[in-house]
Amino acid sequence: MTSLLNRVARTAAAACIAGVLLAGAGRASARPEIPTVTAPAGAVRGRVEGDILSFKGIPYAAPPVGQNRWRPPLPAASWTGVKDASVYGPACIQPTPGAPNVYSDNLGATSEDCLTLNVWTGSTHGKAPVIVWIHGGALVAGSSKERLYDGARLASEGVVVVSINYRLGVLGYLAHPDLSAESPAGISGNYGLLDQIQALRWVQANIEAFGGDPDNVTIAGESAGGLSVMYLLASPLARDLFDKAIAQSAYMISTPELKTARFGAPSAEGAGSALALRLQAPSLRVLRGMDPQTLTDQAAMSGFGPFGVVDGVVLPRQLVDVFDRGEQAQVPILAGFNSGEIRSLRILAPPAPASAADYERIIRERYGDLADEFLRLYPSSGLAESILATTRDALYGWTSERLVRSQTAAGHPSFLYLFDHGYPAADQAGLHGFHASELPYMFGNLQRTPPRWPRIPAEPGEAALSDAMVDYWTSFARTGQPEAGGAPRWSPYAADGAYMAFRAAPEPSAGLMPGMFALHEQTMCRRRAGGSLAWNWNTGLASPVLPPADPACR
Template sequence: MSRGLLRLTAIAAATAALAACATTASAQVPPVVNAPAGSVRGTTDDAISAFKGIPFAAPPVGDMRWRPPAPAATWQGVRDATQFGAACMQPTPVIQTIYSADIGRTSEDCLTLNVWTPSITGKAPVMVWIHGGALVTGSSKETLYDGARLAREGVVVVTINYRLGVLGWLAHPDLSAESPVGISGNYGLMDQVAALEWVKRNIAAFGGDPDNVAIAGESAGGLSVLYLMSSPLAQGLFDRAIAQSAYMISTPELKQARYGAPAAEAAGSALARTLQAPSLRVLRGMDAQALTDRAAMSGFATFGVVDGVVLPRQIVDVFDRGEQAKVPVLAGFNSGEIRSLRMLAPPVPADAAAYERTIRERYGDLADAFLRLYPSADMEESILAASRDALYGWTSERMVRSQTQAGQPSFLYLFDHGYPATDAARLHAFHASELPYMFGTLDRTPPRWPAIPDTPGERQLSDALVRYWASFVRSGRPVADDAAAWSPYGEARSVLAIREAPSSETHLYPGMFELHEAAVQRRKVADQAWNWNAGLASPSLAEAQ
C-alpha cells in the first residue's frame, strides 16, 4: 500500500471514529423540552424520548384533600423528568394475584404524568392512557403501560395518575356544602380532566398534536373513558376514544338513593361514622394510608357520582339522549374476562334443574333467550359467559352502536387469544390479557402473569395490535398492514375477532346484546342496579309491558 493511500485510510478511519463519538455523545445528551408548564429533562432510548413524573396538578394534601385539582406550581430551571412519580394512595395489598406488581412508593402527592414521544419537533397523534384497577389500585408507571413501542409507530403516549379509592371518590354533605357548585365526589375524574387540559396546553412542546388526542383505558380505565365521554367538563379535550373491557354500570347519585345504591353523600356520612370522624377537619387530618386501608376494609364502594355537574346523569341515559362526546370509538372485551375475576360470578348450583329453575324465576319471559345463550349443559362456562356479557360484552356493543348511530365510525373487537400458560391455568383470554399485546410489552408483564412465549407468532400478533391501535389514534380507523381488515361496526355488526391472528367477522354472539339490553331497561324501570348482578345473581325482572 502506498504512503498516500495509507494516509487516506488513516484519515478515513479517524473521521469515522470522530463521527461515531459524535453520534454516541449526541445519543447521550438528555432531551430537554421547554413546555408552557416548565422545562423538563428526560431520557432517550432507541430514538424514543421519555419524560416521567411531570406534575399536572398541585398535590391534593392537607386542606386540599377532597378538593378539585388545582394548577401545579411552576418551577425554575430545568426539572428532572427521568423518574416516575409516586403512585396514588391505595389499599395495602393483602393477597397477591396475577395483576400484582411492584408500583413502588405511594403518596397523596401523585398527580403526575409520563410522556413517550418519537420526536419533540413533530406533530404526532396523542394517546392518553388511563390505568385500570377498579378506581382503587394501579399506577401510570406499571411496566405493562410502557409507551415506547407505540411511540415507534409515531404516537405520543401519555400515561396519567388520578386519585383512587376514598381519597379520589368520597362524597359527603360537608364536602358538598363547601363546594361553590354544591357537589362532592368525582375527584379522581376531575384529575383526569385536569390531565387532559395539561395535554391540551403542553403536548405540542413534546411533538404531539393537541387537536388529535385519543383517550384510552382498560377496565376501570375503560369506565373512566365512559365517564369522560359523559362529562361536560371533558368536552373538546379529546377526539377519539378507546374503551377496553369497559362497563356501563349504574352509578350512585349524589343526593338520593337510586338503582339499588344509597345516595353517595349518605354513603360518605356512614363511612365517616365508621371511622369515628365527626368533621372534615378530622378526616383531612387522618393518615392517608390508614384512611385508605380502613375505608377499603369497611366496604367503601368506589364509583363516580351522578352530581348533575361533573356527571350530569347515568351513563346509559347520557348515551340514550345523544349527549355523549361525538367521537369515533374503538371498544371491545375478552372472551375469558371472568376467568381471572371469579369473585364476580355466582356459585355453580347443585344441578342443571336448579340452574334452569333459578333463571326462569329471575328472567321470566326472557328466560328462554337466556338459556339459549347460556345453557345448563355446562353451567360453569355459562355462568362465566353470562357475567362477562352483562358487564363487558353488552357495554362494548352498546358503545359502538351508539356512536355509529351518532354518525361516528366505530369499531368492535373480541380478544379470544390464549397460549399454553393461560390455557393450562384455565385463564384463556382473561381480563386485561390484551394489554401486553397492544402496548408491545410482552416481556414486561407482572411477576405472576402467565408467561407469554417468545415466539414469532406472539410477536406478530402484538405487532398487529400495536399497529391497529396506533392507526386508530392517528386517524380514527384501525389499519394494520399484513393483518385482517377491520371494518366499522355499521349495519353488518362487524367485529374483529383476535385469536391466533385477527379475523373479520360479523354478528358477535347473536342475541347477546338484545338480551342484556332488555334486562337493563327493565332494571331501570324497577329501580334496580345493573352491573355484575346477572344470571343467577340477577334480581327478578318485571315482565315486558
C-alpha cells in the same frame, strides 16, 4: 402501506432524536445529551430509551393534600430551572396489598402527592397524534408506572403516549354533605375523574412541546380505565379535550347519584356519611387529618366502593341515559372485551348451584319471560362456562357493543373487537382470554408482564399478533381508522355487526354472539324503568327477580 408509513415514521423519529440529542461532534463513542423540553408548564429533563424519549413523573396538578384533600385539582405550580423527569412519580395511595394474584406487581412508593403523568415521544418536533392512557384497577388500585403500560413501543409508531395517575378509592371518590356544602357548585365526589380532566387540560396546553398534536388526542383505558373513558365521554367538563376514544373491557354500570338513593344504591352523600360514622370521624377536619394510608385501608375494609357520582355537573345523568339522549362526546370509538374476562375475576361470578335443574329453576324464577332466551345463550349443559359467560356479557360484552352502536348511530365510524387469544401458559392455567390479557399485545410489551402473569412465549406468532394490534391501535389514534400492514381490514360496526376477533391472528367477523346484546339491553332497560335495581354484576344466578316487560323497553 401502513407498515411502510410506520417504518418511515420510525426512521424519521430516529433522525430527529439524533439531531436533537447532539451525538457528540462526530465521535462514535460520545454519549447523547440528556433530552430537555421546555413546555408552558416548565422545563423538564428526561431520558433516551433506544429511539424514544421519555419524560416521567411530570406534575400536572397541585398535590391534593391537607386542606386540598377532596377538592377539585388545581394546576401544578410553575417551576424555575429544569425539573428532573427521568423516573416515575409515586403511585397514588391505595389499599395495602392482600394475597398476590395474576395482576400483582410492586408499585413502589405511594403518596397523596401523586398527580403526575409520563410522556413517550419519538421526536419533540412535529405534531404527532396523542394517546392518553388511563390505568385500570377498579378505581381502587393501579398506577401509570406499571410495566405493562410502558409507552415506548406505541411511540415508535409515530404517536405520543401519555399515561396518568389519578386519585383512587376514598381519596378520589368520597362524596359527603359537608364536602358538597363547601363546594361552590354544591357537589362532591368525582375527584379522581376531575384529575383525569385536569390531565387532559395539561395535554392541551403542553403536549405540542413534546411533539404531540393537541387537536388529535385519543383517550384510552382498560377496565376501570375504560369506565373512566365512558365518564369522560359523558362529562360536559371534558368536552373538546379529546378527539377519539378507546374503551377496553369497560362496564356501563349504574352509578350512585349525589343526593338520591336509586337503582339499589344509597345516595353518594349518604354512603359518605355512613363511612364517616364507621370511621368515627365527626367532621371534615378529622377526616382530612387522618393518615391517608390508614384512611384508605379502613375505608376499603368498611366496604366503601369508589364510583363516579351523578351530580348534575361533572356527570349530568346515568351513563346509559347520556348515550341514549346523544349527549356524549361526538367522537369515533374503538371498544371491545375479552372472551375469558371472568376467568381471572371469579369473585364477580356467583357460585354454581347443586345441579343443572336447580340452575334452570333459579333462572326461570329470576328472568320470567326472558328465561328461555337466557337459557339458550347460557345453557345448563355447560354450567360452569355459562356462569362465567353471563357475567362477562352483562358487564363487558353488552357495554362494548352498546358503545359502538351509540357512536355509529351518531354518525361516527366505530369499531368493535373480541380478544379471544390463548397461549400455552394461560390456557393451562384456565385463563384463556382473561381480563386485561390483551394489554401486553396492544402495548407491544409481551415481556413486561407482572411476575404471576402467565408467561407469553417468545414466538413469531405472538410477536406478529402484537405488531398487528399495535398498528391497529396507533392507526386509529392517527386517523380514526384501525389499519395494520399485512393484516385484514377492520370494518366499522354497521348493520352487519362487523367486529374483529383477535385469536391466533386478527379475524374479521360479523354478528357477535347473536342475542347477547338484546338480552342484556332488555334486562338493563327493565331495571332502569323500575328504578330500584342496579345493572352490574348482579346477573344470572345473582339476579333479583326482573320487573315485567315495560313499554319503554322495546
